[in-house]
Amino acid sequence: MSSCESGPYNLKTYFDYEKSCAETARYLQEARGVKRMGVLQLNVEFGILCTRGIKSVYGSNTVVETYDVNNGDLRTPITKLLGAQVDAVFHASFEAQTVNALKILRAFGSSLLTVGLTETMTDDATAELTSILEGDVFFGLPSVGASLRTQIMRANSGVPIANENAAALAYVHMISLGEALHHCGGEIICVAERMNVAPAVSEVGFEGFVDRKALFKTQIVEWRDGKLVSVRLR
Numbered sequence: 707m708s709s710c711e712s713g714p715y716n717l718k719t720y721f722d723y724e725k726s727c728a729e730t731a732r733y734l735q736e737a738r739g740v741k742r743m744g745v746l747q748l749n750v751e752f753g754i755l756c757t758r759g760i761k762s763v764y765g766s767n768t769v770v771e772t773y774d775v776n777n778g779d780l781r782t783p784i785t786k787l788l789g790a791q792v793d794a795v796f797h798a799s800f801e802a803q804t805v806n807a808l809k810i811l812r813a814f815g816s817s818l819l820t821v822g823l824t825e826t827m828t829d830d831a832t833a834e835l836t837s838i839l840e841g842d843v844f845f846g847l848p849s850v851g852a853s854l855r856t857q858i859m860r861a862n863s864g865v866p867i868a869n870e871n872a873a874a875l876a877y878v879h880m881i882s883l884g885e886a887l888h889h890c891g892g893e894i895i896c897v898a899e900r901m902n903v904a905p906a907v908s909e910v911g912f913e914g915f916v917d918r919k920a921l922f923k924t925q926i927v928e929w930r931d932g933k934l935v936s937v938r939l940r
Contacts, residue, residue, distance in 0.1 A: 715898040719875055719920040721847055723752045726924040727759030727798065729940045730821065730845040733926050734794060735763060737937070738819060738843070744792030745770045746783055746807060748799045756798040775800075780807050784814070794819040801826040805835060812838045819843065824927060825871065827934060839929040848925040848939060850874045851909030874910040911939075 734740040743764045747753045749772050761768045769790040771783035784807065787795055795818055797807050804826040811818060824846030832839070850858075850870045858867060858877050867873045882904040883897070890896035902915045911923035926938040 715894055717898075717901055717915060717918045717920070719879060721922040721924060722919065723755040723798065724759040726845055727756035727796070728762050729924045730843070730926055731760045731763040731796070733938055734819075734821065734843065738794070740793045740819065742767045742769065742792050744787035744790060744795045746780070746787065746795055746797040746799070747772045748803065749774050753798055756796075760796055775803070780810055784810050788814065788816055792818070794821060796821040798823055799826070801828060801831055805831050808835055808838060821845070824925070824934065825869070836932060842929050843926065844929070844934065845924055845926045847871045848911035848923050849936070854907070854909035871910070878907045878910055878912060879904075
């Protein structure tokens with residue numbers, strides 16, 4: 707169940723997986739020539755939504771193999787995708803599963819284009835995988851703008867931030883929540899309504915809430931010469 711469905715005052719923030727996966731799939735189709743898409747689907751809400759977005763672009767040319775988060779053996783679904791002769795493997799998942807899948811693909815001798823979430827490409831992950839990432843595609847929230855980054859660092863007393871996007875979302879939404887609480891005097895319905903019309907913040911790609919769900923721009927990047935390079939912002 708989506709967090710918005712579990713309570714009338716809940717808001718959901720992070721990018722729209724169905725929309726962002728569709729935008730990334732369209733980029734792969736148009737710019738990278740991918741005709742038959744393989745999907746390694748993690749069976750959680752965002753994985754299912756992502757597959758829905760990919761299918762909206764690739765339709766019957768989508769091959770889906772699923773797995774559960776507690777199932778550490780990805781060899782079987784990956785073997786099935788390779789056997790289906792897909793042109794790329796789209797895998798929106800957590801860092802550990804992303805790293806594992808990439809290692810398995812390369813161990814099988816596959817040089818297929820792989821697609822994943824930018825947030826999984828941490829320093830540890832890229833240090834481990836740098837030799838096998840060239841040309842792979844990742845997508846996620848836009849990079850945090852310099853001005854907003856400065857505000858966050860000041861609020862955090864200069865202590866380094868582990869994840870800039872997560873910190874930026876927390877900062878932006880807490881500012882809006884503080885303003886809503888002040889304006890509404892803590893009256894919950896008023897707070898929820900005011901949060902639902904929180905202003906856009908371009909420096910983190912936040913475009914506001916619609917029906918209590920946050921809308922964000924999608925940034926698509928590629929791994930080139932040892933670093934992630936932005937190729938499209940939608």
